Amino acid sequence: MTTDSHQHLFRTLKERTDHGQQIVRETLQKARHPVLLYTGGKDSTILLWMIHQTVGSLEKIPALILDHGLHFPETWKFIGEMQKRYNFKLVIARNADVLKEARRMGEPISVSSLSAENQHEVTDRLSYHNATFPFSLDSDVGNHLLKTVAMNQAFREHGFDYAFVGIRWDEHPARATETFFSKRTAPDHFRVHPILPLTERDIWTVMMQEKLPIHPLYAKGFRSLDSIGAEPLDDRPAWEQELGVNERAGREQDKEELMERLRALGYM
Numbered sequence: 001m002t003t004d005s006h007q008h009l010f011r012t013l014k015e016r017t018d019h020g021q022q023i024v025r026e027t028l029q030k031a032r033h034p035v036l037l038y039t040g041g042k043d044s045t046i047l048l049w050m051i052h053q054t055v056g057s058l059e060k061i062p063a064l065i066l067d068h069g070l071h072f073p074e075t076w077k078f079i080g081e082m083q084k085r086y087n088f089k090l091v092i093a094r095n096a097d098v099l100k101e102a103r104r105m106g107e108p109i110s111v112s113s114l115s116a117e118n119q120h121e122v123t124d125r126l127s128y129h130n131a132t133f134p135f136s137l138d139s140d141v142g143n144h145l146l147k148t149v150a151m152n153q154a155f156r157e158h159g160f161d162y163a164f165v166g167i168r169w170d171e172h173p174a175r176a177t178e179t180f181f182s183k184r185t186a187p188d189h190f191r192v193h194p195i196l197p198l199t200e201r202d203i204w205t206v207m208m209q210e211k212l213p214i215h216p217l218y219a220k221g222f223r224s225l226d227s228i229g230a231e232p233l234d235d236r237p238a239w240e241q242e243l244g245v246n247e248r249a250g251r252e253q254d255k256e257e258l259m260e261r262l263r264a265l266g267y268m
Contacts, residue, residue: 010197013205017050020194023180024054024164027192031162035091037151038063040075040082040215041225042203042238043166047195048086049212051164058088064154064163067094068146069102070137070227078215085213093154098145101135105228108132121149125265137227140261148266155187162190170199170244174260184266200247204239223247 010016028034036051036058038044052058065079083090097115110132111122122128122141133141154160167175175196182191198206207214217225221232223241234241 013198013202016195016197016202017206019197020050021054023192023194024051027162027164027181027190028055033159034061034162034164035155035158035160036061036063036088036164037166038065038079038082039166039225040078041166042207042215042218043168043171043195045082045166045212045215046198046203046206047164047166048082048088049206049210050194052086058086061164062089062091062158064091064093064151064160066147066150067092067099068137068150068227069094069099069135070105070146070229072217072225072228074216075225078213081213091154091158093150095145095150095153104135106134106136109135118145118149121145136229138229143267144265152187152266155189160189162192164192164194166195167193168198168200168203169196171247174263186266200243204243208239 010019036044036048038048048058048063051061055061063083079090095118097118098109101109101113111119111128112131114122121144122133126141126144128141133139136142137146155163167178169176169178178193178196180193180196182193184191195203206212215225217232218238221234221236221238221241222230223233223238224230224247
C-alpha cells in the first residue's frame with residue numbers, strides 16, 4: 001500500500017495536523033448534530049485530541065461506541081478513562097437482537113432467530129443464504145450486523161448529520177482513495193476524515209509528543225485492538241515495531257475485496 005500520490009500535498013506533520021484541524025472547523029460550521037466514532041484505538045484517540053485542540057471542548061460532540069460484544073475488557077476501561085479526561089457524552093450503539101443470541105466468539109448464530117430487519121440485511125442486502133453465521137467480526141455478515149447496522153440505527157435515532165472518523169490513507173488499500181468529506185445515504189450523513197494524511201508513524205509521534213493516554217494493549221505488542229480475536233504481532237510495544245507494514249495483519253475483515261463490499265454497505 002502506498003500514499004505517495006497524497007504525500008506531496010502535506011510535506012510535514014504540522015501541515016497534516018493543521019489541515020485536520022481546518023477540516024474540523026469547516027465541519028462544525030455546517031453540522032447540526034455532529035458525532036465522533038470512537039474505538040479507544042490510537043487513530044480515534046488522535047482524532048479525539050485533534051477535535052479537542054481545535055474547539056476546546058467536546059461538550060456538544062458525543063462519542064459513538066460500536067458495542068459489537070467482542071471488545072477487550074481493557075478497551076472499555078480505557079474508554080471510561082478517556083471520557084473522564086475529555087468530558088464527552090458517550091453513546092453506545094449495539095445490535096441487541098444479534099447480541100442476545102451471542103455467547104462465545106465463533107459460535108453459530110441462527111439467521112432465523114433474528115428480527116425481520118436483521119434477516120433482511122443478511123439475505124437481501126448481503127445475499128447470504130446459509131442457516132447460520134459465526135459470532136465474529138471476521139465475516140461480512142457478522143461485521144455488517146454488529147457494526148454497520150448498529151451504527152445506522154444510532155444515526156437514525158440521534159439524527160447525526162456529520163460523523164468524524166479516524167481513518168488514514170496509509171492504513172489499508174481500501175482507504176487510499178478516501179476523501180476528507182464523504183456523502184453517505186441510508187441514513188443521509190457525511191463522514192469526515194480529518195487524519196487521512198497522517199501516517200502510522202505520525203500517529204505515534206503525536207501520541208508521544210502530546211503525552212496522550214495509550215491503550216495498554218499497544219505496550220504488549222498489539223497493533224489491532226478491534227476485537228478479542230486480535231493477537232500481538234511482536235514482543236515489542238506497537239510504536240517500536242516496523243511501522244507502515246502489517247498494521248492490521250491477521251484481520252480477515254480487512255481483506256481488500258471484503259472492505260470494499262462492507263464500505264458499499266455503509267461501513268467506515
